Amino acid sequence: SQQGEEDPQALSIQEGENATMNCSYKTSINNLQWYRQNSGRGLVHLILIRSNEREKHSGRLRVTLDTSKKSSSLLITASRAADTASYFCATGGGNAGNMLTFGGGTRLMVKP
Amino acid sequence: DGGITQSPKYLFRKEGQNVTLSCEQNLNHDAMYWYRQDPGQGLRLIYYSQIVNDFQKGDIAEGYSVSREKKESFPLTVTSAQKNPTAFYLCASSRGLSGYTFGSGTRLTVV
Numbered sequence: 001s002q003q004g005e006e007d008p009q010a011l012s013i014q015e016g017e018n019a020t021m022n023c024s025y026k027t028s029i030n031n032l033q034w035y036r037q038n039s040g041r042g043l044v045h046l047i048l049i050r051s052n053e054r055e056k057h058s059g060r061l062r063v064t065l066d067t068s069k070k071s072s073s074l075l076i077t078a079s080r081a082a083d084t085a086s087y088f089c090a091t092g093g094g095n096a097g098n099m100l101t102f103g104g105g106t107r108l109m110v111k112p
Numbered sequence: 113d114g115g116i117t118q119s120p121k122y123l124f125r126k127e128g129q130n131v132t133l134s135c136e137q138n139l140n141h142d143a144m145y146w147y148r149q150d151p152g153q154g155l156r157l158i159y160y161s162q163i164v165n166d167f168q169k170g171d172i173a174e175g176y177s178v179s180r181e182k183k184e185s186f187p188l189t190v191t192s193a194q195k196n197p198t199a200f201y202l203c204a205s206s207r208g209l210s211g212y213t214f215g216s217g218t219r220l221t222v223v
Contacts, residue, residue: 045213
């Protein structure tokens with residue numbers, strides 16, 4: 001079962017613009033993670049935010065978490081063509097222990 | 113360099129044939145996982161193992177089998193009972209509540 005659901009499913013922007021992806025989930029969590037997947041490749045871990053954190057930064061990435069709304073957002077600032085990939089949120093902890101449940105992903109295309 | 117290795121990268125299966133996908137990690141992670149990904153979709157959990165000699169079914173275990181005889185290895189067998197095995201298979205490992213490390217995947221095609 002997929003707990004996290006990303007929105008939008010697909011996003012197309014111009015290089016230099018910001019990209020925002022959202023994730024909603026249903027049950028209590030210990031942490032929420034974002035991953036990136038280039039076409040035909042494995043997933044790469046980007047950032048983890050714990051349930052007691054509200055915002056976290058890593059380079060051009062900014063993640064927010066609102067546990068009252070059971071939602072998270074991933075912001076990529078000043079996007080580059082190399083950011084073109086699929087982005088997945090994954091929720092962990094709570095009743096699932098250290099298991100992660102992945103959403104369906106947002107396919108981001110950054111046009112040069 | 114520590115990492116997780118999946119092989120082969122591409123695999124072709126004939127109807128009624130069993131095939132085994134390899135997954136090896138040298139990260140000293142206790143937990144390992146197998147996911148299936150269909151085109152344009154998210155990841156669905158097939159099997160997972162939290163410790164050697166123990167594994168649990170995920171959401172779509174039917175038609176698959178696994179073993180965990182060594183900490184480093186978690187092979188997945190796609191049996192003839194899996195009627196629609198064509199997909200991209202991803203192996204991952206983790207320690208505690210940290211992020212997962214993924215392999216580069218195996219693309220399985222039925223011919």
